[in-house]
Amino acid sequence: MDATAKTEAAAAGGDVLPVVLPSTQNLTGPFNPASDSDWLTIGDVTSGVVSFTVTANPNAEARTGHLTGLGQTIAITQMNRVTVPPLAPPTLTGGISPAGGVFQMSFTAPTGLGFSGLSSPNLGLAVTNWTVAGAAVETPPAPANTSSPVPP
Secondary structure, three states, X not given: OOOOOEEEOOOOEEEEOOOOOOOOOOOOHHHOOEEOOOOEEEEEEEXXXXXXXXXXOOOOOOEEEEEXXXXXXXXXXXXXXXXXXXOOOOEEEEXXXXXXXXXXXXXXXXXXXXXXXXXXXXXXXXXXXXXXXXXXXXXXXXXXXXXXXXXX
């Protein structure tokens, strides 16, 4: 077996070790591949190919486990989950009720935050049963007034 270390993504998944040559090599009994970590599991050994799976890494740090077989130890490092700071919710900055019974609201929100307006005549309903009143539409801010008053 090739003892070159492998790196896996933070998500759960699977991979294979480099092919054992010859592919008829006996990988049973004392030569059966083994893992030293509960998150790193040997899958199948077929035609000299050893497959393995990893569970999702919930940690903020990478973790390393080892697979052994045929006298070789292979380090498997799984990357850490990406920590994304929470976004601030949108802030209501204005509301008007023009003619026609339409209520219009203005929000400011951090870049990259998407949201929709929901409505329901029954506030006791679960939010999943509310109606989407409309998706947020981003409009550029009004240009600043840069003109100076003309002196009298």
